[in-house]
Amino acid sequence: MSTIHRQGAFFTGQYRNLLQTYNYALPEIEDRIQTCWRQLFGDSPDTRIYYEAEEDMGYLLDTGNLDVRTEGMSYGMMMAVQMDRQDIFDRLWRYTMKNMFITEGPNAGYFAWSCLPDGSRNSNGPAPDGEEFFALALFFASHRWGDKDEAPFNYGQQARDLLHTCIHKGEKDGYGSPMWNPDNKLIKFVPNCEFTDPSYHLPHFYELFAEWANPEDRLFWKEAAVASRKYLPTACHPETGLAPEYSYYDGTPNNERGYGHFFSDSYRVAANLGVDAEWFGSDPELSRIAERILTFFSDKNPEDYRRYTVAGEPFEEKSLHPVGLIATNAVAALAVPNHEHARAAVELFWQTPIRTGDRRYYDNCLYLFALLALSGRYRIWLPKNEQQDAAY
Ligand SMILES: O[C@@H]1[C@@H](O)[C@H](O[C@@H]2CO[C@@H](O[C@@H]3CO[C@@H](O)[C@H](O)[C@H]3O)[C@H](O)[C@H]2O)OC[C@H]1O
Numbered sequence: 001m002s003t004i005h006r007q008g009a010f011f012t013g014q015y016r017n018l019l020q021t022y023n024y025a026l027p028e029i030e031d032r033i034q035t036c037w038r039q040l041f042g043d044s045p046d047t048r049i050y051y052e053a054e055e056d057m058g059y060l061l062d063t064g065n066l067d068v069r070t071e072g073m074s075y076g077m078m079m080a081v082q083m084d085r086q087d088i089f090d091r092l093w094r095y096t097m098k099n100m101f102i103t104e105g106p107n108a109g110y111f112a113w114s115c116l117p118d119g120s121r122n123s124n125g126p127a128p129d130g131e132e133f134f135a136l137a138l139f140f141a142s143h144r145w146g147d148k149d150e151a152p153f154n155y156g157q158q159a160r161d162l163l164h165t166c167i168h169k170g171e172k173d174g175y176g177s178p179m180w181n182p183d184n185k186l187i188k189f190v191p192n193c194e195f196t197d198p199s200y201h202l203p204h205f206y207e208l209f210a211e212w213a214n215p216e217d218r219l220f221w222k223e224a225a226v227a228s229r230k231y232l233p234t235a236c237h238p239e240t241g242l243a244p245e246y247s248y249y250d251g252t253p254n255n256e257r258g259y260g261h262f263f264s265d266s267y268r269v270a271a272n273l274g275v276d277a278e279w280f281g282s283d284p285e286l287s288r289i290a291e292r293i294l295t296f297f298s299d300k301n302p303e304d305y306r307r308y309t310v311a312g313e314p315f316e317e318k319s320l321h322p323v324g325l326i327a328t329n330a331v332a333a334l335a336v337p338n339h340e341h342a343r344a345a346v347e348l349f350w351q352t353p354i355r356t357g358d359r360r361y362y363d364n365c366l367y368l369f370a371l372l373a374l375s376g377r378y379r380i381w382l383p384k385n386e387q388q389d390a391a392y
Contacts, residue, residue, distance in 0.1 A: 070130025
């Protein structure tokens, strides 16, 4: 596995522009990225998901649920650092620290996963996908723009502290729980539960945490990357490749609350496989999952995407985020660019406009990430002294 992984962009500094490989013109690709960014982060009421707050803050609105989520805030920060928009990054981070950072109780050091736009909390509990995106976005900000002295803009320190909390919480005083299970090294759905969400598994993030976290935590992150890459094939159905929204640690779907099927959360697994392959090289078992997902959707009509069992049986219920599904499936092509259905998945994405209307937030987050990933613009920002000329 390690020799195969040395082919990824982390080792080569080279990012593929799969859209260009598939013959889309460079200026058009660049235009699509910039246009999409403006649609999401500009002031068009039909497409925007970013809003400014007070003088120096901003938030991403979940337009379907009318709340602000750590998921969206951390995605926004990752998008901003990739697009070199420190102004927006800092606005989002200021809002997050002011309104979402938990200072007391069993979740102190984590972020409240949902609040209202005015900053009042809907919950005092975290959702670990937010923390992992915050941490990597902060490392990238530290490397791309440099750390400031004053908190919370000492980005690198913030990332290290957050990751420390994520894996050591409760260790000394038994108060609160870590976000990763210390024994099997798998990320939990929420800290005080013992099951997981396949779409939260980002081994390509953990590889980077293993480089940049506090020295004593680095081995843990290396092991977490290995554990997640081993876990994913157990969670994705052996024929369809589909993952449930929630699963037990052994990969079997957790349907206790009805989340044991392929629906909104699950879509991100396909994209995660693509970005992992781009950054760290492809892994045969994970590539096979990407192939299965692409094959499963190759004969489905996007107008009729549904909720599916992981075995692929459709429910009556339509997909809530069909544009997001198109986007994440396209990113899976990065793992298997020569697969017979890869190009069609990307073409479908290219032909699909961003979503308008109330439910646009989740779809369009996945859409912008897909554009960045497929064009080689979703990059690892290394510390300045390690940056390779070719990549930047
Ligand atoms: O019970 C909550 C749990 O719901 C929360 O999870 C976050 C919200 O859901 C996930 O994404 C959503 C996918 O469906 C779309 O319709 C929504 O717009 C998305 O936000 C998200 O990844 C989770 O962070 O976690 C905390 C639990 O207590």
